[in-house]
Structures are given as C-alpha cells and as structure tokens.
Amino acid sequence: MKKLNFEPVITAEKEATLRQEVREFLAGYGAFKASDVIDSWSVCDPEFSRAIAAKGWLGMTWPTEYGGGGKSYLERYVVIEELLAAGAPVGAHWVADRQSGPLLLRFGTEEQRQAFLPKVVKGECFFAIGMSEPNSGSDLASIKTKAEKVDGGWIVNGSKIWTSWAHACHQMITLVRTAPPSDNRHAGLSQFIVDLNAEGMTVRPIVTLAGEKHFNEIFFDNVFVPDNRVVGNLNEGWSQVMAELAFERSGPERFLSSYQLLEASIKEIRQAGLSKQSSKVIGEFVARLMVLRQMSLSVANQLQEGKLPINEASVVKDLGTSFEQELPEAMRLILDIEPRSSAEDGVERMLSDAILKAPSFSLRGGTREILRGIIARGLGLR
Amino acid sequence: MSELAVLIEESATRLFEGFADSDAHVTMESGKFPEKLWADFLADGWLRTMLSEDNDGAGLGLAGGMLLMRLAGYYNVPLPVVESLTGLYLAAEAGLELEDELLIPVVLPAIVNGNSRIELCGVPWARYAKGLVVAFEVDGKTQLVNIKAGQFSLVEGNNMAGEARDDVSFDASLLASSKPLNNISTEQVRSWLALGRAAQMAGALRSVLERTVEYANERSQFGRQIGKFQAVQLQLAVQAEMTSASICAVDAAIKHLGSTEEWELIASAKITTSESAGYAAKTAHAVHAAIGFTQEYPLQLSTRRLWSWRDEYGSETQWSAKLGEHCLQLKTDNLWSWLTTQTGS
Structure with a gap:
C-alpha cells in the first residue's frame, strides 16, 4: 500500500x-x-x-x-x-x-x-483536447480514429467528441490509432498535433443541457497530418496521455467550479440573517474547502520537487468534484430562493447555473469511478 | 514528514508497538489503570514532550505533542496521552509545581458565578487523576487551578471505547486559589484539546484503513479476494481519500499552531476527522463482516475509539457552526481573502 x-x-x-x-x-x-x-x-x-x-x-x-x-x-x-x-x-x-x-x-x-x-x-x-470518441468515453484505449502512413505524414479518419471550444481553438492534441489493436490494447496509440482549420475537418457544435455551446463533435475526412506533428514516440501515446491526465487532475479548478455561489450565498445569508443551520452548513463547506486547498497546494509543491503524485492528484479530483457538486445542493437548502435560469444576475442565476452544470464536474478528466479505480490500485487492491 | 515527526515516530513506535501484545486494553476496560504501560511512558519521558527544557521537558512544544498523540491513536494506546500532556503543559505555563503525574485539563464554561458547586460531565480519566487542572476566565483573563484528587467527587462513566469519562463535582470556593495562565485563552485550551483528539483520530483512521485493505487482500469469497470486487474497491478508495484528507487537515493545523489562524485550522481538522470517522468505521466493518464485529478481533479497538472521539471536544456539528458563524461575520471583503491567509498570504 x-x-x-x-x-x-x-x-x-x-x-x-x-x-x-x-x-x-x-x-x-x-x-x-x-x-x-x-x-x-x-x-x-x-x-x-x-x-x-x-x-x-x-x-x-x-x-x-x-x-x-x-x-x-x-x-x-x-x-x-x-x-x-x-x-x-x-x-x-x-x-x-x-x-x-x-x-x-x-x-x-x-x-x-x-x-x-x-x-x-x-x-x-489555443489548444483543444481530442481524446473521447463516440462510444469511447472512459474506455479511452478503445478509440477508433485511425491514422494511415503516407509519404511525409499521416492520413487521419474518424471522429472525436465532447471537445470543448474546438470552434474557438487553433490546434488539438489528438489521440489516434497508428497501429492495429493487439493483445496490449494500450499499444499502438499516438498523439498528433492537428490544425483545427486543416482541410477535411468538420466541427459541429453540441449544446449542453445548460444551453452552453462549448462542446463539439469533430469529423476527420482524410485529414493530412505531417510527420513533424507527431508528439513524442509513435505508438506510445497511452503513457503520454496518462502523464498528461495526472497533471490536469489536481489543480484548484477541480474544486472551485461553483465557488462563486458560496460567496454569493454568504452575502445572501448575511442579509437575511444567520441561523444555526446556515452557520453549520457554511462551516462544513468552508472546512472542506480549506482542506482541499491544502491538498491541492501540496500536490503543486510535489510537482515542483519533480515528483509525479498521480494517486494524490486523483484524490484531489474526486474529493474536489464532490465538493463543487454538493455545494449547490447544500446552498439551495439554506437559501430561501428558487433557482432562476432567466435571471441576469444574483444568486438565483448562480444557483441555476451551478445545478445545471454540476453533472459534468465529475465526468471531465476521468470519471469518479476511473479515479477511484486508480486510488484502489495505489492501495494495492488491483 | 518533518524531522521532528520522524524522530518522534521512531522512538515512540518502539514503546507503543510493545504494548500491543500486552493485556493493557483488558486492564483499562476492566476499570483499572494500565500502570505498567504508564510507568514505561513516564520512564521514556513522554509525559514531558511538550515542556520546555527549563522544565526538564523535551522542548518539542505543542506540535511535538500532537505528533505523539497521532501515533498513540494509530496504536490504540489505552492511556490519557492527550490529557496528560496538555494538563502538564498548562500546569507548567501557570507556574504550578511539576511532578510526573496525571493532571487532567478541564475548561469551565463561561458562566460559573453563583454556583457553590462546580459540576462537570464526562471528564476524561478523572478517576485516575492526581489533579484536575481547571482553566476558567475571569474578566477576560485566564486562571488555572489544580483541584487535587480528594478535593473532587466523581461518578464513574465510560465512553464507547471503555475509556473513563467521569462526572465530577467540586466546591466552587477552590477556584479562589487559582493562578494566572498568561497568554493562553480558555478558547485556545479547548481548541488544543480538540486538535489532540483530531490527531488521535487521524492515527486511528490510518490504522483502520491499513487493516481493512490488508483484510480485503487476504479474505477470499466467490473464488477471489474480496478486494478484487469493484464495489469493495470504490468504498475503500473513498475511505482512503477521507483518511488522507484527515491526516492533511491535522498536519496543517499542527503546522499553524501559534499563528493567528490557529483555531480556524483546528476547526477544519476536527470537522474533517470527525466526519471521516463514521465513514471509515462503517466501511471497515462492512468489509470485515462478522469477524470485525467480535471483541477478539482488534478492529473494534479503533472503531469504538473513532465513534467516541468524533464527539469529544466538539463534534463536527459544533465546530462547523462555530466556523460558519465566523465566516458569516467576517470583516474582510469576501470569504476568499480570509481563506488565503491560511496558506501564507
């Protein structure tokens, strides 16, 4: 362990x-x-x-x-x-x-x-992330987007999905299959830098349930990628992606996504008058936030020391996204307010946004179940 | 881990590991004080961990004491480690005469005027104490008095772990012989005791996690180790998360001892450990199933302590309410500028 x-x-x-x-x-x-x-x-x-x-x-x-x-x-x-x-x-x-x-x-x-x-x-x-595909969400090794070797580069065919801001970004780090699937399903994957304006690319928006338009589906129709846009070693994309994910899991964005709602709720409660119940709930969430900051800062410090705290990063992300998802649920119970999507301003709007956006918090960058699997492996259970 | 932590861990582990095979737990739970273990504890000088070298102490301060308490929690040490170290530390700070004896710290509620007798519920280990070092506030200043054994009467009681928690009463006139406890508020004494319990819980949480993971890797059902089932893995992963958050919260509070934000971090440490205690105990027992429910199997030594300690010196509800009220009345522009002072700026 x-x-x-x-x-x-x-x-x-x-x-x-x-x-x-x-x-x-x-x-x-x-x-x-x-x-x-x-x-x-x-x-x-x-x-x-x-x-x-x-x-x-x-x-x-x-x-x-x-x-x-x-x-x-x-x-x-x-x-x-x-x-x-x-x-x-x-x-x-x-x-x-x-x-x-x-x-x-x-x-x-x-x-x-x-x-x-x-x-x-x-x-x-600006860069986008080209990992997930239709039918390949958490099971990243099952991606089907394929690159075939041609003179001077690769021809890519397939599609990517859930790509935030692909329409506003310039480049995308794209995970593709460069060798056919074998017994080692993690082998044969490579990372390409793909120009989002390249010929053969189609970017189609997907609107989220909250009405946001940041997601996209991307189609590759014989897109040419030159040899000098392969990142790292050919067919070793999997381990590169894992290192990439470890870095993206421990930052403060993993617990601050709904933070502004906490500030707004505190202002609201101060105006409406404190109660024992509201103090207790605010204290509980503040305590969790205090510890999350300590943990995330500690991981940043370990990265600085050249360590690769992969399990710790997963812990921060799982605890952190639970925090940012549970925050709106708790605030709605102590605020005497109904969420309003049409409100221009104020806590009614933030509550609405936080509730509608929260489901994605624990999906992006590795779902809760994936993270807990990584932690369980660190404990020596897998 | 800091150098101090390594030093304390190495030397205290030798003592604490040794008692695991002894009958100290049985002795303690049958209502007797584990004299032999206590004698070894004194002989090694652990009682004076937090005292300055001028007072024949180890000079490791509150922080050093807290690290020892965490280790005591890990090994389920059936001694009043938090109470004895803090009691002697307070006595030293008030300039009382110092012997190697068990002094139990108590903080009186704010209003004591008019009562001729002071009554206190659930005082830890009181029946074995040579004295109660009672801290109270008069005109904004802290006073400390040693109420010696014989001067207080008690009714015996226990917490769920079989640790003595006695109801005590003594004559209010005894407070008159108190001495000033300079530069320490009664609130601070309360929070130090809470951090002591939180430190013990952080240790116990680690022990419960290690024991449970080990068991899940050994025990086979349906043809494979139960730790191979995803349903079990997910629960243990959460237990590990909460345990590491608890350890981090306690470590952060220890690191901030003596700073202006001391109590805030202690509050978060007690809230985090108390919350984690219930989840860890529940999960550990679910994974162990029937064997963990027996007296013979040692898991209960930790889980009964966790169930008791999470409420002692303030439950997560009490500390959350206090912390929340503070946050709702901040004078700063927003919560954020207050939060960030806790990590150095």
Missing part, C-alpha cells in the same frame, strides 16, 4: 506579492457577468486570455526560451486559484496552459515547442 502524501505547504512572501498583483489586476479589469462565473474555466473569452497573457500569467512555469515565465508551480497555483475564485473567464487558454504546453515540453520536439509555445504564452494559440 503506497502512502498518500499531502505534506502541507505554507507559501512565501513571493507568492503573497503575486497574489496581491492578481487581485489588483482583477479589480481593475471590472466585474464579470454573474452568468459567466460558475464553471468559469469553461467560459471562452480570448480578450481576457490576452489580457492575462500580457501580465505574464500564461505558460508561467515554462522555460523563458519559449517565452515562458520560468516561475514555480506554487506561483502558478496562486495565480490560477485567484482567477478561478473570482470567476474569471479563463476557458480559451485553459487547456493549452494546463496540459498541451506541458505535454510539448515533456515529449515535443524542439521545432514543435518553438512553433507553438511562444504563441500560447501570448494568448494567440
């Missing part, structure tokens, strides 16, 4: 100064619309992304030679949690900053890094 490590961290003066800087920037930028603050990392606003790029807050941990900030994971943690807690619309650059860039730094060629990272840092190049 591998021990789960969450050694608490206290950040230093440097991080405190940076935090103030982010707060001052946000205060100057102006308030965000109430209808955008719930799950704000699914809200795409390229203008906002470029504004924070100008502050040096994209690609913060990347080497300066690619335009990165050369900062620590703790500094990045502070910046992203301030943005998320404020409900800032960080969706446009989110995937590129969180996982596509780090993937290229880990497995990409020098040419690929030079070609994409400086643009990502400036907020000029």
Whole structure:
C-alpha cells in the first residue's frame, strides 16, 4: 500500500506579492457577468486570455526560451486559484496552459515547442483536447480514429467528441490509432498535433443541457497530418496521455467550479440573517474547502520537487468534484430562493447555473469511478 | 514528514508497538489503570514532550505533542496521552509545581458565578487523576487551578471505547486559589484539546484503513479476494481519500499552531476527522463482516475509539457552526481573502 502524501505547504512572501498583483489586476479589469462565473474555466473569452497573457500569467512555469515565465508551480497555483475564485473567464487558454504546453515540453520536439509555445504564452494559440470518441468515453484505449502512413505524414479518419471550444481553438492534441489493436490494447496509440482549420475537418457544435455551446463533435475526412506533428514516440501515446491526465487532475479548478455561489450565498445569508443551520452548513463547506486547498497546494509543491503524485492528484479530483457538486445542493437548502435560469444576475442565476452544470464536474478528466479505480490500485487492491 | 515527526515516530513506535501484545486494553476496560504501560511512558519521558527544557521537558512544544498523540491513536494506546500532556503543559505555563503525574485539563464554561458547586460531565480519566487542572476566565483573563484528587467527587462513566469519562463535582470556593495562565485563552485550551483528539483520530483512521485493505487482500469469497470486487474497491478508495484528507487537515493545523489562524485550522481538522470517522468505521466493518464485529478481533479497538472521539471536544456539528458563524461575520471583503491567509498570504 503506497502512502498518500499531502505534506502541507505554507507559501512565501513571493507568492503573497503575486497574489496581491492578481487581485489588483482583477479589480481593475471590472466585474464579470454573474452568468459567466460558475464553471468559469469553461467560459471562452480570448480578450481576457490576452489580457492575462500580457501580465505574464500564461505558460508561467515554462522555460523563458519559449517565452515562458520560468516561475514555480506554487506561483502558478496562486495565480490560477485567484482567477478561478473570482470567476474569471479563463476557458480559451485553459487547456493549452494546463496540459498541451506541458505535454510539448515533456515529449515535443524542439521545432514543435518553438512553433507553438511562444504563441500560447501570448494568448494567440489555443489548444483543444481530442481524446473521447463516440462510444469511447472512459474506455479511452478503445478509440477508433485511425491514422494511415503516407509519404511525409499521416492520413487521419474518424471522429472525436465532447471537445470543448474546438470552434474557438487553433490546434488539438489528438489521440489516434497508428497501429492495429493487439493483445496490449494500450499499444499502438499516438498523439498528433492537428490544425483545427486543416482541410477535411468538420466541427459541429453540441449544446449542453445548460444551453452552453462549448462542446463539439469533430469529423476527420482524410485529414493530412505531417510527420513533424507527431508528439513524442509513435505508438506510445497511452503513457503520454496518462502523464498528461495526472497533471490536469489536481489543480484548484477541480474544486472551485461553483465557488462563486458560496460567496454569493454568504452575502445572501448575511442579509437575511444567520441561523444555526446556515452557520453549520457554511462551516462544513468552508472546512472542506480549506482542506482541499491544502491538498491541492501540496500536490503543486510535489510537482515542483519533480515528483509525479498521480494517486494524490486523483484524490484531489474526486474529493474536489464532490465538493463543487454538493455545494449547490447544500446552498439551495439554506437559501430561501428558487433557482432562476432567466435571471441576469444574483444568486438565483448562480444557483441555476451551478445545478445545471454540476453533472459534468465529475465526468471531465476521468470519471469518479476511473479515479477511484486508480486510488484502489495505489492501495494495492488491483 | 518533518524531522521532528520522524524522530518522534521512531522512538515512540518502539514503546507503543510493545504494548500491543500486552493485556493493557483488558486492564483499562476492566476499570483499572494500565500502570505498567504508564510507568514505561513516564520512564521514556513522554509525559514531558511538550515542556520546555527549563522544565526538564523535551522542548518539542505543542506540535511535538500532537505528533505523539497521532501515533498513540494509530496504536490504540489505552492511556490519557492527550490529557496528560496538555494538563502538564498548562500546569507548567501557570507556574504550578511539576511532578510526573496525571493532571487532567478541564475548561469551565463561561458562566460559573453563583454556583457553590462546580459540576462537570464526562471528564476524561478523572478517576485516575492526581489533579484536575481547571482553566476558567475571569474578566477576560485566564486562571488555572489544580483541584487535587480528594478535593473532587466523581461518578464513574465510560465512553464507547471503555475509556473513563467521569462526572465530577467540586466546591466552587477552590477556584479562589487559582493562578494566572498568561497568554493562553480558555478558547485556545479547548481548541488544543480538540486538535489532540483530531490527531488521535487521524492515527486511528490510518490504522483502520491499513487493516481493512490488508483484510480485503487476504479474505477470499466467490473464488477471489474480496478486494478484487469493484464495489469493495470504490468504498475503500473513498475511505482512503477521507483518511488522507484527515491526516492533511491535522498536519496543517499542527503546522499553524501559534499563528493567528490557529483555531480556524483546528476547526477544519476536527470537522474533517470527525466526519471521516463514521465513514471509515462503517466501511471497515462492512468489509470485515462478522469477524470485525467480535471483541477478539482488534478492529473494534479503533472503531469504538473513532465513534467516541468524533464527539469529544466538539463534534463536527459544533465546530462547523462555530466556523460558519465566523465566516458569516467576517470583516474582510469576501470569504476568499480570509481563506488565503491560511496558506501564507
């Protein structure tokens, strides 16, 4: 049984100064619309992304030679949690900053890094994730999108689904089958960088139950991908994807998606008057949030130390998404308010958004059952 | 783990592991004090863990004491570890005479005026105490008095783990001989005791998780180990999550001892451990099935403690209400700017 490590961290003066800087920037930028603050990392606003790029807050941990900030994971943690807690619309650059860039730094060629990272840092190049397919959700190894070798590159045919902001992004890290399925079902997969405007690509929107239009289905009809857009080693895409997922599972976006509702609820309760019940529920959720912050910060610190806390990241995501899903359920019981989807503003709108968006919180980036399976393996049960 | 934690873990483990085969539990639950184990505990100097070197202590402070308490929880040590260490620490802070003896810390509720007799319910280990070190507040200042054995009367009682929790009463006039306890509030004493219990629970939670995973890997049903069933794996994964959250919450609170946000982190530690206790006990018993329900099998030593400790020194409901009320009355712009002070800025 591998021990789960969450050694608490206290950040230093440097991080405190940076935090103030982010707060001052946000205060100057102006308030965000109430209808955008719930799950704000699914809200795409390229203008906002470029504004924070100008502050040096994209690609913060990347080497300066690619335009990165050369900062620590703790500094990045502070910046992203301030943005998320404020409900800032960080969706446009989110995937590129969180996982596509780090993937290229880990497995990409020098040419690929030079070609994409400086643009990502400036907020000029956004990435989408091309993993899931119709009939291949959690069972990623069963994907069918196929690439066939031709002179100078590959011809891709198939489709991807649930791809957020594909219509607003420029590139997509796409998992494809480059060798036929064998006994080892994880073998024969590769990651390609696919230009979303390439010939043969069709992007079709899928509207969510909350009325959002960020999802897409993407069709590949003989799309040509040049050899120099293969990421890392051919047929070793699976292990690269696993490393990518580990990095994306422990961040504060895994528990702050509905955070603005907590702030709004507190304001509402203060106006309506405190009760024993409301104090108890608020205290319970605040306590959970306090611990989640400690755990997520601890994982960021371990990443900084060069460790790969894969099991810990799964723990943070499972506990965190439970928190952000249960928050609206608990708030509706202590607020004397009915959710209203038509409201422009206020807690009625946030409650509506949080309830409608919550189901996706524990699906994206590995479902609850997948995460618990990973944790069980770490315990030595599998 | 910090160097301090490693040091304490290595040396205390030797003592605590040794008692596991002894009859200390049976002794304790039959209503006798485990004298032999206590004598070894004193001989190793553990009682003075939190005292300064000027007081012949180990100089490890509250933080060092909490780490020892966590370990005691892991090994189900049937001794008043939280109470004895905290009691002696308070006595030292008030400048009382220090002997290697069992002093049980008690905090009086705010209003005591007018009563000629002080009555307290469920005082831990009181029947074995050489004295009760009673902290109370007068005009915003904390006072401490040692009510010696013989000066208080008691009615014996137990918690679910068979640990002594006695109802105690003594003459209110005895409070007159108190001494000032400078720079320590009664609220602080309450929260330290809560953190002590939370630390014990974090230890017990780890022990229950390890035992249950081991059992799930050994026990076979329907032709395979029960740990291979996904239904069992999912429950144990959640138990592991809650256990690691509890350990992290306690570690964070220990790290923040002495800071202005001390009680907030203690509240979150007691809430997290108390909440996790019920889930862990429920899951561990479900996985162990009938064997875990017996007195002979040691799982009950941990689970009965968890069921008792989650309510002692404040349940998750009480601490949540206190923390929530605080958050609802913050003077800061929003909750967020208050939250972030807890991690350094």
